[in-house]
Amino acid sequence: MRDHVEITRMTRQRRVIIEELRHLDTHPTADELYGLVKRRVPHVSLGTIYRNLDALAEAGVIRKLEMSGMQKRFDGNLEEHHHVRCISCGRVADVRVETDRDMDYPIMDASGYRITGQTVEFSGLCPECQKEDRPTN
Amino acid sequence: MRDHVEITRMTRQRRVIIEELRHLDTHPTADELYGLVKRRVPHVSLGTIYRNLDALAEAGVIRKLEMSGMQKRFDGNLEEHHHVRCISCGRVADVRVETDRDMDYPIMDASGYRITGQTVEFSGLCPECQKEDRPTN
DNA sequence: CTCAGTGCAAACGCTTTGCACAACT
DNA sequence: AGTTGTGCAAAGCGTTTGCACTGAG
Numbered sequence: 672m673r674d675h676v677e678i679t680r681m682t683r684q685r686r687v688i689i690e691e692l693r694h695l696d697t698h699p700t701a702d703e704l705y706g707l708v709k710r711r712v713p714h715v716s717l718g719t720i721y722r723n724l725d726a727l728a729e730a731g732v733i734r735k736l737e738m739s740g741m742q743k744r745f746d747g748n749l750e751e752h753h754h755v756r757c758i759s760c761g762r763v764a765d766v767r768v769e770t771d772r773d774m775d776y777p778i779m780d781a782s783g784y785r786i787t788g789q790t791v792e793f794s795g796l797c798p799e800c801q802k803e804d805r806p807t808n
Numbered sequence: 809m810r811d812h813v814e815i816t817r818m819t820r821q822r823r824v825i826i827e828e829l830r831h832l833d834t835h836p837t838a839d840e841l842y843g844l845v846k847r848r849v850p851h852v853s854l855g856t857i858y859r860n861l862d863a864l865a866e867a868g869v870i871r872k873l874e875m876s877g878m879q880k881r882f883d884g885n886l887e888e889h890h891h892v893r894c895i896s897c898g899r900v901a902d903v904r905v906e907t908d909r910d911m912d913y914p915i916m917d918a919s920g921y922r923i924t925g926q927t928v929e930f931s932g933l934c935p936e937c938q939k940e941d942r943p944t945n
Numbered sequence: 946c947t948c949a950g951t952g953c954a955a956a957c958g959c960t961t962t963g964c965a966c967a968a969c970t
Numbered sequence: 971a972g973t974t975g976t977g978c979a980a981a982g983c984g985t986t987t988g989c990a991c992t993g994a995g
Contacts, residue, residue, distance in 0.1 A: 737877025764919045764921060782934075788932070791929075795921040795924045801920075819969070855979090
């Protein structure tokens with residue numbers, strides 16, 4: 672589970688992508704990141720963003736968040752943590768839960784699956800959307 | 809949170825979709841269901857499948873599973889339960905966990921989100937893929 | 946010098962939608 | 971009869987990919 676692929680060359684594009692991601696806690700989507708990287712490397716292409724995000728995620732340098740039924744988001748923070756998604760605007764934030772309790776899920780379920788991992792995804796209303804106080808939308 | 813939209817007309821397509829879904833525990837994707845429904849309603853279209861699945865999910869008759877980075881799957885079982893996804897073949901099964909513990913997550917997180925829900929998604933190897941014993945794939 | 950990485954644009958896979966017609970109620 | 975639902979095909983959207991070129995090592 673820790674058999675990461677190596678990153679061989681460090682291109683300008685790649686470095687900038689990593690830097691932008693490290694300086695953000697907003698879990699940007701590929702195209703949001705594209706916008707940011709483009710400011711510093713104007714000729715960059717969206718394909719390059721995607722290719723690098725995949726490579727970096729496989730190398731374990733960043734994390735790919737594949738959340739329910741949404742565009743993928745990327746996280747420069749490698750520490751173990753969960754996420755909340757705003758049900759109104761889609762924004763994603765980190766959740767720090769005191770979770771030793773996360774480990775006491777069954778290793779083998781009745782269904783015969785050998786369970787190897789679990790993700791907890793919270794949903795709720797972000798501070799901004801609470802203000803606008805549209806009850807659910 | 810229980811403000812379901814009403815289903816007004818019961819067409820043949822709609823009835824067959826519900827029936828197929830109720831008789832399955834395999835959480836089919838829209839196109840798998842399309843294949844099944846087509847056997848009984850040969851002229852059905854994929855667009856109709858999608859439109860009905862959305863309508864039925866909104867009406868609370870079925871559940872839409874929006875799992876991490878995959879095609880959506882649909883579940884005729886409305887009881888509260890979690891799912892395991894096979895990391896090898898993508899198959900999805902139900903998990904019954906004794907979860908009163910699910911409720912004791914924080915209502916309000918430090919990030920300022922008002923947390924209203926949570927989903928736990930397990931990953932693992934299904935029985936079939938354990939046999940083929942490709943360690944991860 | 947070499948080959949991994951890039952830009953560009955086209956293709957892809959899943960899902961949604963516009964339109965004219967069909968069929969529940 | 972009236973209007974919701976349908977089939978079909980086209981469009982949409984995020985993501986991936988083929989190709990010739992570029993640049994890191």
